[in-house]
Amino acid sequence: MSKEKTGTAHIRDALSNGVKSIAVVGGGIFGCTAAIYAARAGHEVHLFEKEKDLLQAASGINQYRLHRGYHYPRSSDTARSAKDADVSFREEYREAVIENGRHIYAIAKEGSLVAPDTFLAFCREQGLEVKEIPAGPHLVPDMVALVVEGEESWMDPAALRRVVLKKLKESGVELHLNTRATPEMLESFDAVVLATYARLNELTPPDTGVVQEYQFEVCEKPVVRLPGLENTGIVVLDGPFMCADPWGESGLHVLGNVVHAIHATNVGRSSVVPENLAPFLDRGLIRNPPITKIKDFIESGSRYIPILAHAEHVGSLFTIRTVLPRLEKTDARPTIVTKLSDRYIRIFSGKIGNCVEAAKQVVALL
Template sequence: MVERDSRFDAVIVGGGFYGALIAVYLVRQRGLERVLIVEAESGLCQRASRNNQARVHNGYHYPRSFTTAFRSRVNLPRFVRDWSSAVTREFTALYAIARRNSKVSALQFERFCREIGAPLRRADPSSRSLFDARLIEEVFVVEEYAFDATVLGQLASDLLAESGVEVRCQTRAVRIEHGGEDGLQVELCGGQGEVGRVVAPYVFNCTYSGLNQMGGDFPGVHAALKHEVTEMALIRLPPALRDMAVTVMDGPFFSIMPYPPRSLHTLSHVRYTPHLHWEEVAGIDPYQKLADYPRVSRVDRMLRDAQRYLPAIGAAEVVESIFEVKTVLVKSEGDDGRPILFERHAELPGCYSVLGGKIDNIFDVLDKLDSEQIACSKLQAGEKSL
């Protein structure tokens, strides 16, 4: 017999933005009443949801992946509508096309933007003068936004509270097992080492880089994953660049984006941001690998290379670097696409794994959930007694 307090209609493992929104969806759209989120950190939206570029994509970043670009164009208006108070628009977003080593020319980039319906215009002389014309073919002004992860996390927390979702932080799910008529059994480990168990007909694994770190009967995801230890530098830009975002396309270049939670900018570089990478290997915990990594910064190299294209960035002040694990699908390495992973585990009915590469991918996840057979448990409906 399973105690009432340990029985739920769904358990969400991972309290990032995806996990929180899936929980709210299950309550509000599918009628589930007892939903639990377990999160290893001390609060919600503390890892991948926060430690990123804070870019709300509008398709420009993916000229080699039409599907990813188009889905960004579709999702951006939805994101701005639903999360407007977390969206920052008070900056000019510039995309510059490098003359050499770029995988797309200025003409190809313009054609691509027309195809996906993404607005752009050629920058005025004052904006173009910020760049070294010997290295940059053309500069475009685009419509792209940033999000404030702190505000987004608070909005998600408010929605969870309004929806009656129970949240247990500093709690890890370590095993998922078949539970017979009880549904799926999830073994939990608290921050003080205490162990407990909950059961539910549905479990959603939203642990990002930790997708395959679950024990028990959990089969692991079938898709091949690649992990990277990455460095995102936080910088304070000089006045000439402070109200801008700049991305140099499309190859071994760099990007600066506003980072609203700190009133700073992020600096990332295709060559220097990834410190090491590896394909998913059984027995290797990506988060432990991150914890053991020495974290020697490469921000000097990022700035030195960026300054060749954008001389004014040489006056930027480095504040700190954030190291995190980034996880992508191996199949997307060729075109740099960012499709979602939405996997229903046939070996463990009722268990799903979810991975998204961008914040706006959440709408693709929710659209996928619309087609799933998810219903209230018989227990909740009063058809089965404890």
Template structure:
């Protein structure tokens, strides 16, 4: 590549969201990697999908049709709270309500499911039940579920990356991944000025979420089918009666409200109205470019009109902003709401991995997979002896 410089790293991690940062920190802290590079296309870390979501630390309640996902969330939640206590908000009441019609679970089934995964569930207090329209809601339960503050997670990541010696390049993106002799990889990085740099490394970790398949060169793409959605997460200022409360109505075409600590507001999402547009992922169709071109006309009015049938007090809420983002899910889990991780090793590019998680607590599933990998970071002599 004309004008390109060559630098050598043990690993290049592509994507500065929570997963990319956590993997880079893990490689430096736990696996002895001395030279790790983290490449992020935004101006700072944890600015895309890690920020533009419900900020919910799941405890399993959300997945009655996928026992494995529910149980893993239940196991991972206390670990997450212990590992990131400064980022966790617990000072609110979380309610799950079961709709009388169009729900895939009854109240009795939901209680039994919670017992099966070991998640706390008790009937809600009368004052909280009174928030709901009884003709539409069968039962309301008090549960244990928390929210996280992405800004505090970003501060943690910045600190740990620095202390671990990880080099971070923001406002940069990887445009190609190629295989080289001796099981080396080459990533081509473009900075703000579009100048390209060819970087060699032993390992590549593709943690770009919606951008998993958007690389030129030898990168084959992931084997699993992906669905992309442009979604709207409405940010609301709640009336006093709902201020310290989070609500999820189960299990069908309903909605959820969660505290959003990073802004001091609540998110409002709706199964029908949060997804604006969807398509099957394919190479060459950049999801982020499609999002940039999208008109972003809010559907919050439709959300509120439906929600107020179940919770009349929502009429006092004020729409402050909407977060539009691309959401990526595995096609194979469209029917059961399962949210496993995607962890692919690319056989044609030894040392190249693609990772996708759909929930923040999935990070433990990723780290367990990485624990089983036999990594061998390049020695200083090996790095000095590489010539291309």
């Protein structure tokens, strides 16, 4: 907002003392956390979210894993940064972290991109706890070469939304829901933080010359009832990757699959979404979706994880995943905070646990 628009002498004084008016665009976990930290640093912060609620896109629709590195045996940097960032995420959002679950990881006998010994050596190097366990009953013994239990957590998306909202209010962030930010709206702010993930290029000012290509994946996350798997997550890592993890405290599970989760993919400046999927994106649980790959999830998944054969499909969640292109070799998921110009900062997010560290970087750049 322009200094005149803030209206009060108090704000004018503050602004002359180095306090800035900041627009944060995107009410996902990265935008919300950046807004909270900027407000705590004393700035006057406005947060814009085009949807009618916070955390409706990727921050509300994902695999809910608070990564510590197990998933990234081919990218030590991603593993290390996830483990480091886990500490500050927990401190900030403790109420939304689901502890004490069972986290089971398996390496497939065929098609794995990481060998069992390499995985164990990687865990030792990264200080990630592993305990070897028998394959059965959770995995089909003939299909897997190694099964371990590790120590990670999940996030509860509903609790995360509640705690984020509370912290935004406490820190004095002015929230503008149902408000799609446009370049004109952002003109009067001293600084703009873009945290729009799948739409990062839309508001990147062309004169900064830093429009970035991304890989966009339109994803389905089936939500299933899996009696007998309460508070347990199972992952077949890297290669024929698939997983089942609790969906918050709902008692249901969310499925992942490296192939079947993706309905459409493109590399470019913006995502290309098939017309028949557009109405379902970021709309929460779609019951009886007309488009679903649930049969493929179950057929391929139950070859490794037998309980999946009994999964009852409750509905599916659809959203866009955005990753850096051409990183298939390492599967790296960096979080990158960039100062684009005197006024613009961009957050490209990798893993949710990194949001607090990213917010600290934003504050340092303001």
